Amino acid sequence: METSSHYKIPVSKEGLTPLMQQYISLKKEAGSMLLLFRLGDFYELFYDDAEKASRLLNLTLTKRGFANGIPIPMAGIPASSLEQYLSRLLEHGESIAISEQINENFSNIKNNLVERKIVRVITPGTIIEDSLLPLKSDRALVAINTTKDGKTGIAYLNLANGDFKIVAHSTEENINSELHRLSPAEIIFSETTDINTRQYDFTAKYTPVPEWHFEYENAISYLLEHFRIDSLSSFGLDGNHQNIGAAGALIRYASRSQSKELSHIQNIYIERTDQLVFLDSITRKNLEINKTINGDDSPTLFSILDRCCTQMGSRLLRKWLNNPTQITSTILLRQNAISSLINYFFYKTDIKINNLDLIKSKLKQIPDIERMLSRIALKYIRPREIANLKSSMKLLPDLYSYIKLIKESELIENINESILIDPGISEFLNMSISEDPPVSLKDGGVIAYGFDKELDELRSISDNNSNFIKKLEEAEKAKTGVNNLRISFSKIFGFYIEITKSQLNKVPSTYRRLQTLKSTERFTIPELKQWEERILSSKEKAISREKFLYDTVLQYLMNKIKEISLCAKSLSELDVLISLAEHSYINSWVPPIISDKTEIIIDNGRHPVVEVNTKIFTPNDCILNDEKRMIVITGPNMGGKSTYMRQVALITLLAKIGSFVPTKKATIGNIDRIFTRIGASDDISGGKSTFMVEMIETAAILSASTNRSLVLIDEIGRGTSTNDGMCLAWSIAERMINFNRSLTLFATHYFELTQIPCESQNAINVHLSAIDSGDDIVFLHEVKLGPANQSYGIQVARKAGIPIKVIENAREKLNNIDTINTKTCISENRSQYKNKAAEENIYREIKSINVDAITPIEAINKLYEIRDLVNKLE
Numbered sequence: 001m002e003t004s005s006h007y008k009i010p011v012s013k014e015g016l017t018p019l020m021q022q023y024i025s026l027k028k029e030a031g032s033m034l035l036l037f038r039l040g041d042f043y044e045l046f047y048d049d050a051e052k053a054s055r056l057l058n059l060t061l062t063k064r065g066f067a068n069g070i071p072i073p074m075a076g077i078p079a080s081s082l083e084q085y086l087s088r089l090l091e092h093g094e095s096i097a098i099s100e101q102i103n104e105n106f107s108n109i110k111n112n113l114v115e116r117k118i119v120r121v122i123t124p125g126t127i128i129e130d131s132l133l134p135l136k137s138d139r140a141l142v143a144i145n146t147t148k149d150g151k152t153g154i155a156y157l158n159l160a161n162g163d164f165k166i167v168a169h170s171t172e173e174n175i176n177s178e179l180h181r182l183s184p185a186e187i188i189f190s191e192t193t194d195i196n197t198r199q200y201d202f203t204a205k206y207t208p209v210p211e212w213h214f215e216y217e218n219a220i221s222y223l224l225e226h227f228r229i230d231s232l233s234s235f236g237l238d239g240n241h242q243n244i245g246a247a248g249a250l251i252r253y254a255s256r257s258q259s260k261e262l263s264h265i266q267n268i269y270i271e272r273t274d275q276l277v278f279l280d281s282i283t284r285k286n287l288e289i290n291k292t293i294n295g296d297d298s299p300t301l302f303s304i305l306d307r308c309c310t311q312m313g314s315r316l317l318r319k320w321l322n323n324p325t326q327i328t329s330t331i332l333l334r335q336n337a338i339s340s341l342i343n344y345f346f347y348k349t350d351i352k353i354n355n356l357d358l359i360k361s362k363l364k365q366i367p368d369i370e371r372m373l374s375r376i377a378l379k380y381i382r383p384r385e386i387a388n389l390k391s392s393m394k395l396l397p398d399l400y401s402y403i404k405l406i407k408e409s410e411l412i413e414n415i416n417e418s419i420l421i422d423p424g425i426s427e428f429l430n431m432s433i434s435e436d437p438p439v440s441l442k443d444g445g446v447i448a449y450g451f452d453k454e455l456d457e458l459r460s461i462s463d464n465n466s467n468f469i470k471k472l473e474e475a476e477k478a479k480t481g482v483n484n485l486r487i488s489f490s491k492i493f494g495f496y497i498e499i500t501k502s503q504l505n506k507v508p509s510t511y512r513r514l515q516t517l518k519s520t521e522r523f524t525i526p527e528l529k530q531w532e533e534r535i536l537s538s539k540e541k542a543i544s545r546e547k548f549l550y551d552t553v554l555q556y557l558m559n560k561i562k563e564i565s566l567c568a569k570s571l572s573e574l575d576v577l578i579s580l581a582e583h584s585y586i587n588s589w590v591p592p593i594i595s596d597k598t599e600i601i602i603d604n605g606r607h608p609v610v611e612v613n614t615k616i617f618t619p620n621d622c623i624l625n626d627e628k629r630m631i632v633i634t635g636p637n638m639g640g641k642s643t644y645m646r647q648v649a650l651i652t653l654l655a656k657i658g659s660f661v662p663t664k665k666a667t668i669g670n671i672d673r674i675f676t677r678i679g680a681s682d683d684i685s686g687g688k689s690t691f692m693v694e695m696i697e698t699a700a701i702l703s704a705s706t707n708r709s710l711v712l713i714d715e716i717g718r719g720t721s722t723n724d725g726m727c728l729a730w731s732i733a734e735r736m737i738n739f740n741r742s743l744t745l746f747a748t749h750y751f752e753l754t755q756i757p758c759e760s761q762n763a764i765n766v767h768l769s770a771i772d773s774g775d776d777i778v779f780l781h782e783v784k785l786g787p788a789n790q791s792y793g794i795q796v797a798r799k800a801g802i803p804i805k806v807i808e809n810a811r812e813k814l815n816n817i818d819t820i821n822t823k824t825c826i827s828e829n830r831s832q833y834k835n836k837a838a839e840e841n842i843y844r845e846i847k848s849i850n851v852d853a854i855t856p857i858e859a860i861n862k863l864y865e866i867r868d869l870v871n872k873l874e
């Protein structure tokens with residue numbers, strides 16, 4: 001077995017072949033990334049890289065020559081299957097540098113060595129290839145800049161669609177929630193900061209980059225150069241050092257990955273997170289927006305709503321769900337658009353054709369234009385993709401005319417205006433790109449006939465080939481008298497004249513022999529050779545002319561990028577709105593009233609995900625407002641407490657993205673944040689117990705929730721002793737009512753906590769009802785006023801299949817505990833009552849003293865009496 005030292009790359013280039021010396025130089029450049037070194041039809045990996053790739057990709061680890069007598073470990077992958085291997089390496093979180101043979105023209109080769117360069121670096125956050133990207137989600141690249149004076153800057157870039165943003169108001173505390181909101185594939189940070197990747201509860205590739213990339217001066221000059229401007233003030237970015245540091249480092253890293261300028265990134269936006277409804281990372285998880293608690297893709301809020309026809313639409317829907325907004329005008333525009341779509345699709349009786357299907361069928365034919373744009377800008381786009389773009393452009397006028405019939409929505413009107421882009425683009429693509437282009441430019445036939453005269457002439461030469469050959473064949477037959485003379489083509493000899501051996505005596509001396517076969521001989525003549533050169537050079541010239549013209553087409557599209565990108569954005573917006581409208585209609589969702597008070601009023605609310613997976617869902621109401629800020633929820637296990645709480649949060653969230661909601665009626669007020677503390681999970685790898693996790697999450701809620709926040713707290717205090725747990729839960733509830741004053745749903749199994757509404761008029765008790773029929777329990781899932789009168793834990797355990805003996809034993813123990821508790825309660829109550837009476841007596845005594853009239857002796861005696869009364873207190 002070889003030891004790992006065999007895989008170590010040599011420190012010096014001495015004794016290495018020129019090829020390996022070239023490899024070592026490029027590997028130094030690639031650093032810790034895997035270097036795919038192009039050698040003919042293969043990409044090869046050497047030393048450590050070979051060992052790693054063979055392990056991760058299941059490749060044979062072999063050897064390629066020797067370095068100073070030691071075999072060089074090597075693994076290779078065929079160039080034709082590159083993308084498939086790349087995707088597997090990326091899945092393992094690897095970053096890859098690709099080196100290509102740059103100048104294969106023989107006259108330029110020095111020392112028999114083709115020049116090679118790293119042309120591309122692919123890291124999880126810098127992918128633009130469609131085949132490597134998830135279809136329905138983005139893979140952002142995030143930069144976190146933590147400056148020496150403790151400030152935090154966050155910037156993010158979606159290289160595949162060119163979205164480049166700075167996150168305003170970033171702080172160390174909200175990094176986690178930002179990471180969950182943006183869901184990046186890769187995070188870059190300064191190698192000198194003590195960023196402890198484990199402190200962020202988000203899984204991604206964490207890549208350190210040199211500190212100077214984040215330094216303000218370097219970052220700003222890189223950004224100015226990138227945008228070719230003198231000041232960042234036009235982006236509203238002046239002076240914010242930490243954000244500019246993050247943005248500069250980010251664009252430098254992304255540009256380097258492509259070894260090209262990212263000319264399609266023409267703007268940087270500031271994202272005002274204070275205008276969003278804040279959701280921390282735990283809340284995003286608990287509400288199962290993108291993934292279920294178990295990490296599955298469905299059923300989630302996204303999965304049930306995603307009826308989108310385009311991938312762009314699905315990605316935008318995910319974005320909306322993860323960015324609920326506090327801007328009422330945005331919400332109302334979307335709500336109004338959904339209403340108009342529903343009216344048009346489902347209630348318009350004068351339209352005979354099914355317009356919903358018609359529009360959806362058009363949308364389904366639209367490719368991922370958004371992602372194409374960056375591939376156009378970086379010139380990675382394949383001819384067939386441009387052909388797809390061309391065909392989709394043809395669909396737009398029809399789509400426009402259908403949408404035009406939808407009235408009374410400003411948003412739909414705006415969307416439609418951007419859908420109808422300059423018809424010149426479609427015309428240009430029709431003229432320039434052939435109907436069915438080949439996969440690769442090298443094969444020729446990408447540019448349409450009639451687009452370029454020079455190309456057409458070059459093509460006509462080869463098109464004339466069969467004519468010319470036929471004529472020459474006839475002429476040579478006549479000249480030589482060889483009737484069966486034939487002109488053919490082979491890859492090795494090019495064009496040749498074939499003559500059977502029996503006719504050889506007729507071959508003229510001007511014929512030059514090329515090859516002798518069993519029964520024939522092959523010859524060439526000067527006319528044939530000249531023709532061959534003309535043909536081959538015209539083919540070569542035609543391909544290079546096509547490459548040039550293809551670049552011209554790309555350049556044309558680059559100049560139209562803003563317009564096409566706006567069109568793509570509008571198509572995705574339309575797709576999301578149609579998806580929401582269809583779901584709302586089918587499931588009887590309604591538009592909520594958006595109010596500016598702090599309130600949530602839900603009439604017959606349902607859980608959006610549970611309702612589609614349950615035969616009969618019991619709707620429930622919820623009223624939270626300035627007067628009733630806390631609802632204490634009790635009821636049996638499995639009674640529906642968590643579902644009820646989550647549905648209130650999800651209805652609020654849906655209202656805040658401008659969607660309709662699963663209710664009969666709803667008013668959703670001015671909510672700034674949603675927090676949840678639901679269920680028990682421990683973080684063993686992070687060294688935290690269930691109880692610790694619970695307390696950390698609750699501490700975060702207590703410190704960050706405001707009087708405009710919605711807070712869900714489910715069964716707090718379970719992980720410790722009953723008394724500690726109950727008292728903590730009680731005290732936390734009191735803090736929420738009296739200090740944070742958030743709108744709070746507080747579910748608990750501690751019946752003692754149903755006292756809270758007696759102490760505070762801002763709280764009420766509700767319970768989830770159930771019927772106990774002795775042997776069985778039936779959950780009604782109905783929220784009723786007042787506290788639950790029993791816990792049903794034992795009945796639920798019985799239903800779950802706990803052995804009957806264990807159940808009976810538990811019942812017995814419960815009876816005993818109840819008797820002890822009742823006794824204690826009675827005696828405690830009695831003594832409390834007695835004390836109260838004695839205190840009142842003392843109070844009366846003191847109050848009855850007439851201080852102005854009493855003599856000193858009487859005063860002393862009174863004092864003795866009062867002391868005796870106090871002594872009687874227990």
Ligand SMILES: Nc1ncnc2c1ncn2[C@@H]1O[C@H](COP(=O)(O)OP(=O)(O)OP(=O)(O)O)[C@@H](O)[C@H]1O
Pocket residue numbers: 610614616617618619635636637638639640641642643644768781782
């Ligand atoms: N309103 C409802 N209508 C119909 N089915 C419901 C309703 N609410 C809950 N359910 C069903 O009951 C199941 C249990 O609900 P849920 O988890 O909310 O109960 P719970 O009271 O929180 O239980 P536990 O206290 O054990 O956590 C859900 O999975 C759902 O299928």
